[in-house]
Amino acid sequence: MNRRHFFRQAATAGAGAVAATALAAPAIAQESPKITWRMTSSFTKNTDILWAASTDIAASVKEASDGNFTINTFAAGEIVPGLQAADAVSSGTVEMAHTCSYYYIGKDPTFALGTAVPFGLNARQTNSWFSIGGGNELLNEFLAGYGLYALPAGNTGAQMGGWYRKEINTVADLNGLKMRIAGLAGQVMSKLGVTPQQIAGGDVYAALEKGTIDATEFVGPYDDQKLGFVKVAKYYYYPAWWEGGPAVHAFFNLEKFNALPKSYQRILKDACANANQNMLARYDAHNAKALRQLVAEGAVLKPFTQEILEASYKAAQEVYADLNAKNAAFKKIYDSQQAFKKDGYLWNQIAEYSYDAFMMTQQRKGTL
Template sequence: MDRRSIIKNAGIAGVLAAGIAPAVHAQAAIRWRLASSFPKSLDTIFGGAETFANAVRAMSGGKFEISVHAAGELMPAFGVVDGVQNGTVEVAHTAPYYFFGKDECFALGCAIPFGLNSRQTTAWMYEGNGLKLMREFYAKYNIINFPAGNTGAQMGGWFRKEMKSMADMKGLKFRIGGFAGKVIERIGGIPQNIPGGEIYQALEKGTIDAAEWVGPYDDQKLGFNKIAPYYYYPGWWEGGPQLDVFINQKAFDALSAENKAIVQAAAAQAHVTMQARYDAVNPGALKQLVGSGVKLRPFPQDMMNASFKASMELYSELNGKNPSWNKIYADLSKFRAEQNLWFRFTEAGFDRFMQAQKL
């Protein structure tokens, strides 16, 4: 009698007794730790890590668990790159531009002043050369990245005093995240890179004069409107900031092909979900803020023009100093020009018309 007949006729008990059980390879459970750069109170941006971890758990049938830890629990908000690079944790969820002090190229993986909007960023990453170029760069830090969230275009922040012109920026102590501080310096401000959970105290004590975070929903939760009455727009330094999961390269390489695919799919789910949440909750929060007396203002035109000019000068200088920047920015800027030509006739044209209607 052949093997197939034995299995068919004997049933599992007989097969086991016969010593010819089919090979079953039990996959060992995987337990990772994720360090976030954000506080738990911000369910949208911290929630991106939770969306990612929950999706990994669900798709693996509970065999792949990732515990999510808020900023400060395992390591400081701005310590997560070192944590992943050194293998202290397997994964982090963060805004790459926080780490521009290590290399300005980190900002290119998140957002730069007058860069790409959120859709353009996603297009550059997935269908352009963005993901390939950034992974080449992150490999120096023993990291592989996956896009895992975008806030969409952000607000310009909260100011104690009205900003009437460029002159009001001189000497202003401004909490601004990441790389944009280099431009703020060039237009007269004093940038302060402070983690989200520490901004309110700095603004309340007068350590800073102004602060930006993300947008109405998060900003209302953090209570900035209680201290600074002027709310400015747009956040020209963050047209479409991308959040990433940074994974230790060795830990990722050790995964099975199936689990690698799960990680990629879970990150994509977190990427889509985050901006959907922000787009859904920001309108209502903005109405509440304005209704409570917040003074909504556009940045002065001379400030916008000077900021753009200073940004382009900075990028030109970095092209001559940082070969990695030169390589990545050249590709991003070409992609940006093509995207803006397209969006000018489609998204922007449609948006301008619809926003002028009384609906």
């Protein structure tokens, strides 16, 4: 081959390679654009396990995107009050929020089913229903009407039944009680004579201390111990039949989520799944120690009586019958959860419950 012809060909090929690189670079850049979002939380920083989910999500997203996708996190009250987080996302004030769906039942009671309802799913059933049982699709079908898209991003596990200034032994003892309680549980409690109050987490202690309320539920021992409820109400009841496995969600502005590159959508989904697992693990790791501390500080542990549980269950069924009759969106999701729960407890009682019940007897005998 003529040397001059060879080098001319090589130069041409090289120019083509440079041109190809020049064309490819913008395409690659478009796949990983520099984006900065804001996430507002419904939780304060001193409820650190709940708050940590926000920072977990932000850290995962930043690392997985090589720093190209950044999420700045804001605690309740720093941008909007905690109970206005979803509104801030819908309006585009922020791109996303970490919150509980049931805070927004004033818009539609169907929002409650995104978190927990009385005598609903336990934590494992909740996670399974969302990921495998079609729950995520059903919830987002409903949320689209509010310009929202949601992903599970936390679960506390079964919660405690709350703090009371006086003993609650009968249904009659509930009559006239002013209680901070969220979601549909307030409607159920009102059938038993309770006056429900919805108060943001950061304001609960002051309300209980001043006597504005007579009782409060929050989460469980770890958070309750940090918030100091034992100092103003010593009777600590269990379980929270209204929150057997409540989900916490990341809410996204639907339009902005859909506009993200698919790779960033996947990063967000993986980050939320990681936060979801971490929250339950953290509560499982810390609640036992906190419960011991609360008892040492004077908490009197008491189970709800069978009378109260049965009356509450009956009242819950009445609430659901009414909602199902007049709210098609609620009924669609509720029916799905009910069918999933029936199968879930069919399985749970065979292996899970039998194993746990035996191990609990060993723990009580001191043989663990």
